[in-house]
Structures are given as structure tokens and as C-alpha cells.
Amino acid sequence: MDIREILGISEMYEFIRYLKDIIFDKQRREEYFNKIIEDIDLRTDFIRDVFQAEAAQRKQMKQDYTPDCICNLFYELSTTPAAVLDECAGTGSLAISYIANGVKNVICIEKSETVFPLLLFNMSIRNVTGWVIKEDITTRELLEAYRLEAGTRYSDIAKLEPNIGRTQTIISNPPYSLPWSGIGDWRFRKYAVPPKSKGDYLFIIDILTRLKEGGEAFVLLPHGVLFRGNQELAIRRSLIEKRYIHGIIGLPDNMFLNTSIPTVMICLKKADTESVYIMDATKYATKKAKVNELDGEAVHEIAKNYKNRIEKAKISRLVSIEEIQANQYNLNIPRYIDTTEPEEQVDIRKLTAQMQETDEEIRKTERELAGMMRQLVGDGYQSDIAEVLKLWS
Structure with missing residues (x-):
């Protein structure tokens, strides 16, 4: 059921405004949650699609909210985690896929003033323990932080100074090619500073600073990160030489509500790897209405192949670091996966x-x-x- 029908409202901004008024009042918050929860499936992000259709700031903030099939792919690619950090969390769709599978220790980081109350709501109504943090990741400026503690039915919320340390599993669907200041800080001591016009590698580097040794991270980004030059080439070279890139999975285009851009899953590990698992997963797409989807079987197959590093003709292969070096650190998938079909032989x-x-x-x-x-x-x-x-x- 549509959240607007349940609450008797016509516009999403009414819900956001009301949440800001009651989210920190435990009694009012839980009364409101009780009204909502009777008709809602908490295994999915039931407010994401309504919010992004009405209120998401794609032009200004490059916001593209993650569809369920990609959320499920993030979870299935992961080694079963005890806790997860969702950077650029939006309404929390990625984290919710982990919560639905039993992960109850969650950290979410988001900057948007508009979406932040929805993120707090989505985590608290699911009764998790963890943190919901408002932060400008481009500068690491902390704006607000709230500690969530699992209660009888819903999480309690307290405003505290965050103390989260490094995390074993990090997930992120950050804003694509977001312009930023281009001013480097301590995070870039071992890396080139990403260009002002495209902050994609800013998020990768930030995630690596939060990741434990031996930990894994999955970041969804546009394909340009695989082959663009200049500072991005220098960063890509550093990541490859440090053996941090464990896998690359090219996903189908037209999977998002507001953009047809094809994306690539960058699979990071803080552990030595002598080869990069490269997959072209576009053949797994299923057309549904106006978008492409990955059905449950496809998600499971992609994740199984990645975890077991299974090589399949025209779909996936293990690529040595030496081969990538010979290709001048260009990771563009067609360089490594030949998807062309042979011409039919003439009789x-x-x-x-x-x-x-x-x-x-x-x-x-x-x-x-x-x-x-x-x-x-x-x-x-x-x-x-x-x-x-x-x-x-």
C-alpha cells in the first residue's frame, strides 16, 4: 500500500515535515510507527519510489535511488556480515536489504537535509542498532549524528558524538560524477586528488579510509571510472598496485527510475589479490515495463560466479595484474571480455x-x-x- 494512503496525505513533503516534528519524541514517534507498520512490508524500502518520484534532487545532488534488484545484489555479493556501513545512504534502501536478511548492526551516512528524516525513520522503524549520521562526505564535515539502540519494537534515538571506527563491510551507491571542491585533505596522502568535475573516486577513497584490513566494499558507479585518464588514471593505478580492486561487474543500462545510465559494481577488498574478476552481467537483464531488472535467479547467479571467481565464455574471466598493467591500467570491460558473436559461416x-x-x-x-x-x-x-x-x- 502507498504510504500516502496509510497516512492520509497527498504529498511526500507533508510526511517529511511531520517526521521532523515527531522523530525525536519517543511517544509520538512510536504512535506514528504503530499506525504505519500494520500495512507495510519492512523487507523493502517502501518510501523510496514515492520519494524519488516527487522530491529527489537528481539535477542538483545527482540522486539515483537504488532499485530492489541491485540492493539484493549488494547483499548477495557480500560475505555474510555482522555489521554494514551504507555511505550515501539516501533513504536507506541498500541497508534495508541487509536488515531484511538479519543484519541488525547498521551505520548510515547521508548529507541531504530533505532525505535525512526519512533515513532515520527507515532505520528506527526496523529496530536496528547503529548510527545514522548526517555528513558532507566531500569534506568529512560532521553535521549531526544519532545513536540507535534496538528496543522492544523500534529503535531508540539519541543525539551523540559518533564513535564508529572502521567497518568490515561497506556499501555505497554515491552520486554519480558529482562536482566538488577538488581540494585534497588527509584522505589523499597516498592518492591523486580526483578532478573537480567528477567526484566518483572521492567516494572510493573515502570508503577505503573507513574499511578494516581484510574488509570488503561494493560501490556502484558509472563506467567512466574504468577508463578515464589524468587524475583518475593515477588513482586507478594506485588501487590496482595496492591490490584493492577485487572485482568489476558491468550491469545493464536503464535500471534506474530517472536515468538510463549503465553502471558498474566496483568490488574492493583490503587483501592481496593477484587477479581481478571482471564480469559483463548485461546478458542477465530482464525487460520490465520501462526499465531493466535482474530477477532473483540472475542476482544469485552473478553473486555465485563472483564469489567463486567462475570464468564463463563471453561473460567473465580472471584478469592478471600484469595484463591490466599492459593495458595501461584501463579497466574498460570490453578490453577483457569479448562479447561479440562469430558471423554465421556461409555455405x-x-x-x-x-x-x-x-x-x-x-x-x-x-x-x-x-x-x-x-x-x-x-x-x-x-x-x-x-x-x-x-x-x-
């Missing part, structure tokens, strides 16, 4: 027979036409007909 005998048959048909038609011309009578025809007949002789 020469059959083609020759068809040509002979066609030639015979032409000669037969010419003979018939010549016969008809010889029957023509009248002044001036005979010399012209004689010339034409010479061509067919």
Missing part, C-alpha cells in the same frame, strides 16, 4: 547453387522477353529491337 555450395538458379531464372526471363519483342510490328521498331536482342545473344 559456399548452397550459395553457388542459389546463384546458378538465379542466373537461370534471369536467362529464362530474357528468352521470354526476346520472343515477345520479335512479335512487335510497326515502323521504327525493328532496328531498336535488333540492338536489344544483341545484348541478350
